[in-house]
Amino acid sequence: MTYKVTIQGDDRGFEAGPGEALLDAALRAGVELPYGCRNGACGSCKVRVVAGEVTYPGGTPAALPPAERAQGLALACRAVPASDLVIEVPRPAGDAASPKVVPARVDALELLAPDVMRLWLVLPETVRVPYRAGQYLNVVLPDGRRRAFSIANAPHSDERIELHIRYVPGGDFTSHVFRGLKVKDLLRIELPLGRFGLREDSALPALLVAGGTGFAPLKAMLEHAFHVGLRRPLRLYWGARSRAGLYLADLPERWAAEHPHFSFTPVLSDPLPADGWRGRTGLVTDAVVEDHPDLSGFEVYVAGPPAMVDAAAKLFPVHRLPPERLYSDAFEFARDGARGG
Structure with missing residues (x-):
């Protein structure tokens, strides 16, 4: 059965075929919706369902916490209409331009x-x-x-x-x-x-957790925080397999020397003998909870491969992190040149 999808406040609309995800139907009709990884990991394609119902045939993706689903949010890349829909597409916030x-x-x-x-x-x-x-x-x-x-x-x-x-x-x-x-x-x-970014209206200490090139957006966020003079405690955890994966480690080391409210913890999961590594080893998400077994007073920003982001989404709430304070940006490497920092 084909369902009609209407975008609130816009004269555009499109139809979704049987089993067709919202994003696929929109792009097929020439209607641009925001998106990133297209596999339910990054959360960039969130829209609000104003009227109607959607389903997730493969299960609700990790990038859509239960609290957000209760608020009517849906992941357009995975949500399949179960009725005619009216959706609201978020507009860029602050001073960001339209794409x-x-x-x-x-x-x-x-x-x-x-x-x-x-x-x-x-x-x-x-x-x-x-x-x-x-x-x-x-x-x-x-x-x-x-x-x-x-x-x-x-x-x-x-x-x-x-x-x-x-x-x-x-x-x-x-x-x-x-x-x-x-x-x-x-x-x-x-x-x-995308909507990933540091919440500047919060005074809570922030943990920024990167996997591989997930360092890229966190680097931009930290540069901005230092530039505007944010004084909240900021701690970066950067995980990689071997030392070569920490490809700009001297930069956060310099930030730590220049900014008393910032600290840096590199973590290697499989260091090579040639690395001569004497730092932390294991999974970067485990290092976070080893240092902070109670995350109830933090905000956490996670960027990297979907497996790492998914692990964080499961592990951190167990350590009392409120789900609404976990912000993530997942990179999918499985397909040609897909999401990467």
Whole structure:
């Protein structure tokens, strides 16, 4: 059965076929909804169901806590209409602009690790697209497919846009970044996207937990926090398999020396003998609860692979973290060039 979907406050609408997810139906009809990983992990595609019902054939995704579902929120990439719907699509908050597709020139490429490339992009002089620290962009491929990457620098820090791109074996786009992309090449990007970001109206201490290139959005958020003078306690946990995965570890180490309210804890799950590692080992999420067995007085921001984000979503509430104070941004690496910091 086909169901009609109406967007509140908008003259656009579309129809969803049997078993078709909201996001797939919208994109098929040429209606743009916000999205990121498209697998229910990142939460970027949340909409509010004003009228009607949706189901989740594969089970409710981890990125949609029960409290948010009770408020009518739904993940468009996984939610399947069970009736005609009226949905509300969140609009950008604060000073962030509506997403735009713009050209960007490659200004610099820097290999940070064997599988991590730092890419600097420059927009045309006449183009300004405000964004918030923690948001991401899509690289729009020639065939219209999109590959999402977190913006790794705060808006104030550089006229350029910084991305940390992890190589995905077999991925067309990431293979091009590592083997063919050159300075002065042009890309098309869509930005800003996403709602991840530090809550500036809170005075609670914040734990920021990164896995791999999940460091990228947290880096931008911390740069912004230092720039605007936030004095709340901030502690970064960064997990990687081996020392090479902590590809910019000297940066948070410098922040810790410069800012008394900030601390940094690197954690390696499988250090190599050549690493000579004497720091913390194991899972980064376990390190967090070892240091903070009672999380009831914290906010926690998690960015990285879906397995890590899912582990945090299950573990941290057991240690008394209120679900509404867990903010996450999950990166999916399984498909060609999919979400990466």
